[in-house]
Amino acid sequence: xxxxxxxxxxxxxxxxxxxxxxxxxxxxxxxxKLTRDHLVRLAAGTVGAVQVKNFGSPAECAAVLEALDSVPxxxxxxxxxxxxxxxxxxxxxxHYDAHGLGAAYWEDAERxxxxxxxxxxxxxxxxxATERVRAAWGGPMEPASCDGRAMYAGMIRETTGGMKMxxxxxxxxxxxxxxxxxxxxxxxxxxxxxxxxxxxxxxxxRRWLPGDERARDGYxxxxxxxxxxxxxxxxxxxxxxxxxxxxxxxxxxxxxxxxRRVALSFFMGVGADGTLQxxx
Numbered sequence: 001x002x003x004x005x006x007x008x009x010x011x012x013x014x015x016x017x018x019x020x021x022x023x024x025x026x027x028x029x030x031x032x033k034l035t036r037d038h039l040v041r042l043a044a045g046t047v048g049a050v051q052v053k054n055f056g057s058p059a060e061c062a063a064v065l066e067a068l069d070s071v072p073x074x075x076x077x078x079x080x081x082x083x084x085x086x087x088x089x090x091x092x093x094x095h096y097d098a099h100g101l102g103a104a105y106w107e108d109a110e111r112x113x114x115x116x117x118x119x120x121x122x123x124x125x126x127x128x129a130t131e132r133v134r135a136a137w138g139g140p141m142e143p144a145s146c147d148g149r150a151m152y153a154g155m156i157r158e159t160t161g162g163m164k165m166x167x168x169x170x171x172x173x174x175x176x177x178x179x180x181x182x183x184x185x186x187x188x189x190x191x192x193x194x195x196x197x198x199x200x201x202x203x204x205x206r207r208w209l210p211g212d213e214r215a216r217d218g219y220x221x222x223x224x225x226x227x228x229x230x231x232x233x234x235x236x237x238x239x240x241x242x243x244x245x246x247x248x249x250x251x252x253x254x255x256x257x258x259x260r261r262v263a264l265s266f267f268m269g270v271g272a273d274g275t276l277q278x279x280x
Contacts, residue, residue: 023048023205025232031055031241034136042245043184043270048232049203055132055241060120061192065262067119068156068192074108080219087157088112091280092146096174101146109152116154125264126154129190129241130278133268137276144269144277145179153266155280156192159199160261162254164220167208168246168267170279182269182277187246189263191236198256200235201242204249223251 013019026047028034034052041047073086076094089112095105117124130153134141143150169185170177189201204226215222226249234242244250246267255261269277 021205021230022046023230023232025049025051025234027051027053029053031132031136034132036136036138039133039137039186039243039268039270039276042186042243045245048205048230049201049234049242049244051234051236052241052243053237054239055190056125056128056192056239058239060125060128061238063121064119064125064156064264065192065260068262071115071119073158076219083161085157085159085161085163087155088116089152089155089280091155092151092170092177093173096177100177101151105152106149112152113154116156119156124154125156125190126266129154129188129264129266133188133276139274139276141268141276141278144182144279146177148179151178151279153278153280154264155266156262156264158260158262159252160195160255162199163252164217165204165223165226165249165251166220167249169208170267170269172208178269178277178279180271180273180275180277182271184270185245185247186243186268186270187265188241188243188268189236189265190241191238191261191263193260193262194236194238195255195259195261196257198253199261200233200253201244202231202233202251202253203244205230206249207247208249220251221249225249 011018012021031052038050073088075084075086090105090108095101119125206226206229212225215225236242266278266280
């Protein structure tokens with residue numbers, strides 16, 4: 001479940017004009033209870049995170065995990081991302097350069113899609129996830145594209161040792177990568193397995209500023225940057241989805257007990273025309 005350091009309806013104003021933090025965790029007990037309003041408020045920055053219980057059934061999670069054990073896993077660049085994070089599928093920023101996404105990205109995307117597409121009892125778990133989100137969004141939802149080609153989405157990764165505080169924003173990290181720019185970004189993680197303890201995600205109400213580069217630590221940043229900011233902490237259970245704005249600084253704590261922390265992940269971006277695009 002989620003915890004917060006700033007109450008949603010707490011008036012924090014220093015004078016008579018009210019100001020509300022609006023950065024808590026909202027939890028719904030099934031994907032059918034997820035609404036367009038949840039997604040809109042995530043995009044607008046007026047909720048810290050949304051946790052969807054029972055997004056995937058125990059049988060679905062078990063099936064994907066069992067099939068995943070027979071699939072070759074890659075990793076992020078191990079000179080940058082330490083400890084190693086095994087993953088299936090490319091992240092766009094792993095391959096982007098001045099000329100866009102190169103041949104290695106598209107080859108990895110095709111290979112990984114073929115591996116992932118049958119993990120859920122012969123079907124694609126990404127399709128199951130996007131179908132449930134699409135029902136809540138109630139509008140067009142489609143893969144993001146780069147140079148007219150659909151980008152990879154639906155990375156599956158195992159984060160046992162946690163992740164440093166960092167942020168993700170395609171508009172700043174990969175300017176011009178998307179054929180259709182997005183005006184907001186949401187990260188989605190469907191947890192297929194979680195450890196008995198640890199593995200929680202903390203999200204800070206703080207975005208990157210140029211001066212933050214002084215506190216850079218490899219791919220991450222020193223948490224002192226966000227220490228005094230409102231934050232929420234979410235510890236999911238297997239089958240849950242957690243969504244938040246990844247442009248906010250966020251960190252993943254390492255496992256503290258037996259069990260694996262495995263999730264299917266992708267980003268979603270809201271376009272100016274209301275289309276929800278997704279990629280990894």
